[in-house]
Amino acid sequence: APLHIPIRNKKESRLSEILRTCRSAYKENEAPYFHSRCIHSKSISWESCCCLPPRKSSCFGLRWFTPVSEVPLCGHATLASAAVLFHKIKNVNSTLTFVTLSGELKARRAEDGIILDLPLYPAQPQDFPEVEDLIKTAIGDTLVQDVRYSPDTQKLLVRLSDIYDRSFLENLRVNTQNLLQVDNTGKVKGLILTLKGEPGGQIPAFDFYSRYFAPWVGVAEDPVTGSAHTVLSSYWSQHLGKKDMHAFQCSSRGGELKISLRPDGRVDIKGGAALVLEGTLTA
Secondary structure (H helix, E strand, O other), X not given: OOOOOOOOOOOOOHHHHHHHHHHHHHHHHOOOEEEEEEEOOOOOEEEEEEEOOOOOOOEEEEEEEOOOOEEOXXXXXXXXXXXXXXXXXXXXXXXXXXXXXXXXXXXXEEOOEEEEEEEOOOOEEOOHHHHHHHHHHHHOOOOEEEEEEEOOOOEEEEEEOOOOOHHHHHHOOOOOOOHHHHOOOOOOOEEEEEEEOOOOOOOOOOOEEEEEEEHHHOEEEEOOOHXXXXXXXXXXXXXXXXXXXXXXXOOOOOEEEEEEEOOOOEEEEEEOOOOOOOOOOOO
């Protein structure tokens, strides 16, 4: 069975805290563990802690941490954990199940990457006056076409006007420093900016573009965000009338995502992963 790892002392450094609880689980359950860290820049990282039953097992416990807090869902670190299990641990299964704060998530092998089976979260229409200060603080006088809110993920989705193109979104300067002061109610934990794609105008063509900001959990801007696409996939599927989509997140690093809405109301998001560094951490 997957192991549950309690985090007790929030004053400890996040890395030391995770390693301490993993070691404790190892001693108590005689199960090995690994800790993966997806580093995007000097200031942004996603950490995951995964306890490992034997190599043939297909079910694991998984938790995610930003530099300042635990989060209920992180696609990037789930992809990294699956990649370590498949390619480093040499797990023999074609599909892995992770027991998480967002329920059971699955990762399965693909010829050119890994496919994550994630929840699909609808976003409800949001009255603009209620979030006007937050949006104005973030993007100034940029024209907005639609505003939605996902209560399941606490993400605010802001669709920019169709008059803008990809280069506008890529070059848009977003003020994240003051967002915590503008909205400190706890209702919003992430800001998604999105834009309709330009089929045929780009090689390759993308159905929609996005950027994602989460200073509420210590991440000014995340390069590529699986959890944001659990909301984006639902929104753009309805507006484009498509189940299969190709998306691009327009951060400075950027990233492509292949999306397929499933008949069971969930979403498959496909991405690639590479093992770039390996080491052993000791006390």
